[in-house]
Amino acid sequence: MLTHPTLHLLTRLGLTGMAEAFTSLTDNEEVQGLAHAEWLALLLDHEATWRNNRRLALRLRKAKLRHHAVPEDIDYRAPRGLDRRLFDMLLKGDWIKNHENCAIVGPTGVGKSWLGCALGHKACRDNHSVLYTRLPRLFEELDLARGDGRLASRMKSIAAVELLILDDWGLQAIDANARHYLLEILEDRYGRRSTLVTSELPIAKWHELINDPTYADAILDRLLHNAHRLELNGDSMRRPPVLPRP
Structure with a gap:
């Protein structure tokens, strides 16, 4: 698999969550046997989570809440x-x-x-x-x-x-x-x-x-x-x- 070109393309497309997941999953022996569709699902899930966390961090920053209360x-x-x-x-x-x-x-x-x-x-x-x-x-x-x-x-x-x-x-x-x-x-x-x-x-x-x-x-x-x-x-x-x- 052409790791570096793939990472470069993911980054260029703004798919930062997928790029981070691609790096971590490539070295993970437990997922090496996954089918292509399962790999893609994992990458998309990481991208969705990364984007949601980023949006939440932005909303919290703009909210200026006095207390870190959850x-x-x-x-x-x-x-x-x-x-x-x-x-x-x-x-x-x-x-x-x-x-x-x-x-x-x-x-x-x-x-x-x-x-x-x-x-x-x-x-x-x-x-x-x-x-x-x-x-x-x-x-x-x-x-x-x-x-x-x-x-x-x-x-x-x-x-x-x-x-x-x-x-x-x-x-x-x-x-x-x-x-x-x-x-x-x-x-x-x-x-x-x-x-x-x-x-x-x-x-x-x-x-x-x-x-x-x-x-x-x-x-x-x-x-x-x-x-x-x-x-x-x-x-x-x-x-x-x-x-x-x-």
Whole structure:
């Protein structure tokens, strides 16, 4: 078999996964007896896996998730009131396909951001585009974009993301500009894309936080009308365990 010309051709055609597999399989005695069709199937399988891994890495890089959180590492035993049935349903991702929203609410330290990132990671695996941002930082970025004429372009890119994760909802007061940004973002996304928010504030206090009845009604209607609500409780999981006295 003309190894080098074959590798050169695979590389030139952009079939990197097949080229890597061809190199490893050529020296593998266990596959030497395979038929041509079986060899081809192995090479194609490696190419498909290589491309999928590359796409996933790109989606995760663009998502900018705060935590490297994966569904397999979720601790359902921690005493924080995590509804496993609901969260397993969210992990399946149908709510994203149906353009629904999600709110994760609870006191500090119970893992709201981590769980949101786990859902974001699973969405990336499912070939959805994802963007994570802290809401206070997003407002700062949009103010800067407004100042240098990039606001329309930035808002358009936010509207296109299939899952937008807004962390730390309610961490600071929402001023007039922030109210306008929120309404425009949620209006563009309502019924078209999914938005996930995490907050230490109970949902009942969100209307007061927005500090404008008209804007509050419009924003919360678009955010909560079709939102799955995950309400957590308990002590902070960041606190070190209390050791018994000797």
